[in-house]
Amino acid sequence: MRHFVDNSKSQDAADGFVAKSDEGDGVNFVRRIIRKTRKRLTDSRGTVLLLAYFVMVVVSIFSLALFSRSQIFLRSSEHTQNRIVAFNMAEAGFATALQALETNIAYAGTGEFTSLATPSVQGGFEVEVQAVGDSGNVRFIRATGYSPSNDPGTRAAERRAVHGYVQVQSPGLFNAAVFADNAIAMSGSVQVDSYDSRVGVYSASNQGSDGDLMTNSTDPSAISIAGTSQVQGNVTVGPTSVTDLTQVVSMGANADVSGTVASLSTAIETPVETTNVISSGAMDLTGDQIQSLSSGTYHFSSLTVSENSKLFIPEGQVVKIYVSGSVNISGGGILNEAALPQNLVIYATKAQDVRITGDTPFYGG
Structure with missing residues (x-):
């Protein structure tokens, strides 16, 4: 008996098997592609995120540096401005001290x-x-200026x-010329005025109106200004309730007072006595005598300068003269x-007369 095999069916079965096998491989391949794509996308998102973080850090650093630089x-x-203000304040303090010391x-x-x-x-x-020092008239001034305040903790x-x-x-x-x-x-052509020695010597362009006359008396004619005498300053008499002072201050027709009465x-x-220097007796200069005095304090029982004589105070010398008697200065x-x-x-x-006559300028007080 012969057996016959249908080869066509077997071939079909084999072909079906192969086709099925090829279909599975394709699915796996696609899956692998999808997984790789997803991985790449995931890796790309991480890279972008890191890059964004990096950019943010760089921008923050530059922003901080710019802010610090501006600060x-x-x-x-601010320091520069306050240094200038502080120096100006120090100068103002120094000027205040000078004014106060005057x-x-x-x-x-x-x-x-x-x-x-x-x-x-x-x-x-x-x-x-x-x-x-011991001179009594030299001062050291230190003026310190601050800005904005003297608190060192201030900005x-x-x-x-x-x-x-x-x-x-x-x-x-006394706060007066006389x-x-x-x-x-005062009689004749006496002129009492003032000048600023800081500007220069006394001259027509350097004359002031601080040549004041002052007395404690309120007696009639306590101050008499006669002739063509000129007072470039104020005239002040003693305390009184009288408002009309024409009886106390006698004015000649040609005399003049520039200030107030x-x-x-x-x-x-x-004070009764203002020095403990022992009196040297009378200073009496006559004829052509010239007596020079150096710096110091002198006490005379009287002072007379007449005819062509002169009492000479050299430049740079500071002299105080106390006279317990009369004073008569004329001539030189x-x-x-x-x-x-x-x-x-x-x-x-003392209660004695003080007379200053002649044409010689008197620089003193």
């Missing part, structure tokens, strides 16, 4: 911070004044100092070579 410039400009030789400084703050400028100063705080030495003149015993406890009489609110206290008079009134002061300590 540095801002602080620098009227108060004992001025010792502000003692504390003095604010000069305004809505546009913040600052102030401190001033310290110290006496130097952009600055401090600058100005210091220097100054020589001050002690104020006179003072008398009793009476003052008034009365004191309180009498000026005059007193020659103050420096022409500085503060270099010669005459104090008449």
